Amino acid sequence: MRHLRLPVAVTRAGMIAEQVVRAFWPLWTVAFLIMAPLMMGWQDDLPLEVFWGAAVVSVLAFLAALIWGARRFRVPSRVEAVERVDAAMPGRPIAAIADTQAIGSGDAASEAVWRAHVARMAERTKSARAVEPDLRVSDRDPYGLRFIALLFFVTALLFGSLWRVGSVGEIVTGGEPTLASGPVWEGWVEPPAYTGKPSIYLNDVPEGPLRVPEGSQVTLRLYGEVGALTVAETVSGRVGEVGAASEAQQSFEITQSGSLSVEGPNGVSWAVTAIADQPPTVEMTGPIEADAGGELSQPFTATDDYGVESGTATITLDLASVDRAHGLVIDPDPMEPLVLDLPMPFTGDRSDFEEFLIENLSEHPLANLPVTMQLAVTDASDQTAQTPSEQLILPGRRFFQPFAKAVIEQRRDLMWSKANAPRINQILRAMSHRPEGLFSNETTYLRLRTIIRRLDNMAEFGMNDEGQAEIVQALWDLAIQLEDGRLADARARLERAQERLAEAMRNGASDEEIAELMQELREATNDYMRMLAEEAEPGEDGTDQRDMAGNSTEMSMDELQALMDRIEELMQEGRMAEAQELMEQLNEMMENMRVTRGEGGDGPQTPGQQSMQDLAETLRDQEDLSDDAFRDLQEQFNPGQQGQPGQPQQPGQQGQQGQQGQQPGQNQPGQQGQNGQQPGQDGRQGQGQGVGRDGQSGQQGDNGRGGEGDERSLADRQRALRDELERQRNGLPSLDGEAGDIARRSLERAEGAMEGAEDALREGDLAEAIDRQAEAMDALRNGMRQLGQALAENQTAEPGQGSEQGEASGRPVPGQRDPLGREMGNTGQLGTDQEMLGREEINRRAEELLGEIRRRSAEQDRPEVERDYLRRLLDQF
Structure with a gap:
């Protein structure tokens, strides 16, 4: 049967391969073990006796493996191949064809069945295929010796050469190694590592000019008869210790331009140009700036051809420019210059960059004194560049409270010299002689008396460095407490803020100080208003206002905020006289103020205001729900990840319980009977005392936001939020216009x-749910902005608003802040143009956040779902 010839032949060849592998695997194992050391050149380094001993052992091992394999090798016959092919097919059809009928011969029916069976078997043989050989010998080599030998051989191929095996013949014949093609050479030029330049293989460089960085290392190797090749060079500038020009290996450094040549057969010559490493440069690009807290910011730029390695800023006391008065009359104690490290870019190119030196040196002895600042940068070759010394007043924290300023002055004098201690003690005693009106509480007075007693003890036993540092720190803490300390009540804090602002008007203050002082005034005003509201008692008319004798003024928080905004604007424009007049008006208003305890101090809310407030709460609830979903996504793939150091705090993780606390007018489970409110009632009956939601909101508790004790699923909370939003949308006031x-x-x-997010949450797809929640929050913010614009366009349509439109006017809601601490308006616009940090701080913080997102998205061990979410965040930037 011709169709069986090919499968049988291929199967037989495979069987022969099986025999070869099983019989001769020790032979090639020994061969690999012999070849590996020869290819590595061990024979050239071993003593002759050791070489001959190893050679005898190797030959004997090779012959033994050859004999062992030859005795076990057997060529399989064709019959064995046919049997293997037949055994691989069901029913063994080849054997069936060769069989003869044993029973039923002569019976026509039986013979017909037999012929049919033989025909079926013959047809089945047409599907015969070659049988794959079994080349495994793991049962014969349980220790894997063949793999160890193969590893040695491959390593020798990588790090050795087959040509080295030829040296065995030279050792056996006793001849000396010779080069068939005459003497040869090879060489390399390795530039300094800091340049980032690649190494140069001189054999591939043609004759002619060659430009390399100064300081590059040249290595040359000469092969062949000694003296056949020599090296001539003028680039190293070596004098004295110069080896022979024919040394087999030479190495030197390029320090100057010159020539480099290999003389002799196949020689070559280059004109080498040494590229000098240029020194770095550094420059202050602007004047030093400082905020109200004393944090300085000095912009600078630095350049270098290969990159700046480090930099410092040296600040030294400018003694000649110091006003030598009071405690500065005597000579100062030795004061070491202040050395600060300049910030370097963490990533990117350092050959040309701009940065800001940002430090707060308010507590340093040099603060608020004349100094000189000098910047210096160093490159990798230790070349240094410096800026000219810049004269300036080292910024420090400014104190507006007179007593605090006096304490800080004594602290400065003590840091100037320990010899000022008796004088400081006398001044502090004079300050504490009549404390009435100077100290807001007993704590600050007792602190001052403690400092005086410590100075008395040191005057008796002497003041050392530790004692000086202790008194300096105590004076700083006292000044801080006097300047920013706890006041008896909110009214005192308000007056204090007004006094500080008036002081700033008289002395002239920077925009940063004005912004900080105005923010302090706003906070003090809010605290004072809240205190009045808490202490107010209901009048006889049943209102929430206390009867006040004499003239009184009723004003809203929006009016106060507008007045303070106007004051800040005038101060920034330098119109201090007008700002002072408005400050006096503000003082009179605060003296005669009557507080209404409605929502935000503005009385009953209009429907538009209530809708804006409800939508704002729904937006916050949706943000909290999205945060919970993201934390669940992280916990699902990274258990315990949220508690690790460096994990950014998600919004809503802190203070969530306080935000979700049930306010008066809201129902909590089990408390319907206390307030007389059943589910389904309005839920706004306590609006004068807090923020009330409708009956549905009361049942759900802040729109289903998860908090302490809320065990509902995320999907149920999302459904509750969607139902609440539907109710709010149906209850919007009728507003005309496109907005x-x-x-x-x-x-x-x-x-x-929200509906899509709910479906995704029920299916367990947290990543999809987070995307849908983000869409819902964007749509909510846009809706709130448009609603605020529509309310502003329809001011006369809202009954009861009067001359002021409250929140609909677009003014920021007092005390309401976005996550960055900026004022947040009722239009849903998160943030304003107000900058809470300097622009450099904002950029640096944004860069840190972006770098953290990039780092996490590149971590391969994070789940693909989380990495996909982080990549989508990066796409937005």
């Missing part, structure tokens, strides 16, 4: 996104 239509469409889109 109102856009607001309703945006809320409808937010509701649809």
Whole structure:
């Protein structure tokens, strides 16, 4: 049967391969073990006796493996190949064809069945295929010796050469190694590592000019008869210790331009140009700036051809420019210059960059004194560049409270010289002689008396460095407490803020100081208003206002905020006289103020204001729910990840319980009977005392936001938020204009996104749910912005608003802040143009956050779902 010839032949060849592998695997194992050391050149380094001993052992091992394999090798026959092919097919059809009928011969029916069976078997043989050989010998080599030998051989191929095996013949014949093609050479030039330049293989460089960085290392190797090749060079500048020009290996450094040549057969010559390493440069690009807290910011730029390695800023006391008065009359104690490390870019190119030196040196002895500042940078070759010394007043914290300023002055004098201690003691005693009106509480007075007693003890036993540092720190703490310390009540803090602002008006203050002082005034005003509201008692008319004798003024928080905004604007424009007049008006208003305890101090809310407030709460609840979903996603793939150091705190993780606390007017489970409110009632009956939601909100507790004791699933909470948003959308006031239509469409889109998030949460797809929640929050913010614009356009349509439109006017809501601490308006716009940090701080913080997101997205051990989410965050930047 011709169709069986090919499968049988291929199978037989495979069987022969099986025999070869099983019989001769020790032979090639020994061969690999012999070849590996020969290819590595061990024979050239071993003593002759050791070489001959190893050679005899190797030959004997090779012959033994050859004989062992030859005795076990057997060529398989064709019959064995046929049997293997037949055994691989079901029913062994080849053997069936060769069989003869044993029973039923002569019976026509039986013979017909037999012929049919033989025909079927013959047809089955057409599907015969070659049988794959079994080349495994693991049962014969349980220790894997063949793999060890193969590893040695491959290593020798990588790090050795087959040509080295030829040296065995030279050792056996006793001849000397010779080069068939005459003497040869090879060489390399390795530039300094800091240049980032690659190594140069001189054999591949043609004759002619060669430009390399100064300081590059040259290595040359000469092969062949000694003296056949020599090296001539003028680039190293070596004098004295110069080896023979024919040394087999030479190494030297390029320090100057010159020539380099290999003389002799196949020689070559280059004109080498040494590229000098240019020194770095550094420059102050602007004047030093400081904020109200004393943090300085000095911009600078630095350049270098290969990159700046490090830099310092040296600040030294400019004694000639010091006003030698009072405690500065005597000579100062030895004061070492202050050395600060300049910030370097963490990533990117350091050959040309701009940075800011940012430090707070308010507590340093040089603060607020004339100094000289000098910047210096160093490159990798230790070349240094410096800026000219810049004369300036080292910024420090400014104190506006007179007593605090006096304490800080005594602290400065003590740091100037220990010899000032008796004088400081006398001044502090004079300050504490009549403490009435100077100290806001007993704590600060007792602190001052403690400092005086310590100075008395040191005057008796002497003041050392530790004692000086102790008194200096105590004086600083006292000044801080006097300047920013706890006041008896909110009214005292308000007056204090007004006095500090008036002092700043008289003395002239920077924009940063004005912004900080105005923020302090706003906070003090809010605290004072809150205190009045808490202490107010209901009048006889049943209102929440206390009867006040004499003239009184009723004003809203928006009016106060507008007045303070105007004061800040005038101060920034330098119109201090007008700002002072407004400050006096503000003082009179605060003296005669009557507080209404409605929402935000503005009385009953309009429907538009209530809608804005409800939507703002829904937005916060959606943000909290999205944070919970993201934390669950992290916990699902990284258990315990949220508690690791460096994990950024998600919004809502801290203070969430305080935000979710049930306010008066809201129902909590099990408390319906206390307030007389059943589910389904309005839920706004306590609006004068807090923020109330409707009956549905009361049942759900802050729109289903998860908090302490809320065990509902994320999907249930999302459903509750969607239902609440639907109720709020249906209850929007009737507003004309395009802005109102856009607001309703945006809320409808937010509701649809919430429905998608709910479906994803029920299916367990947290990543998809987070995306849909983000869409819902964007739509909510857009709807709130448009609703605020529509309310502003329809001011007369809102009854009861009067001359001021409250929140609809677009003014920021007092005390309401976005996550960055900026004022947040009722239009849903998170943040304003107000900068809480300097622009450099904002950019640096943004760069840190972006770098953290990039780092996490590149970590391969993080789940793909989380990495995909982080990549989508990066796409937004």
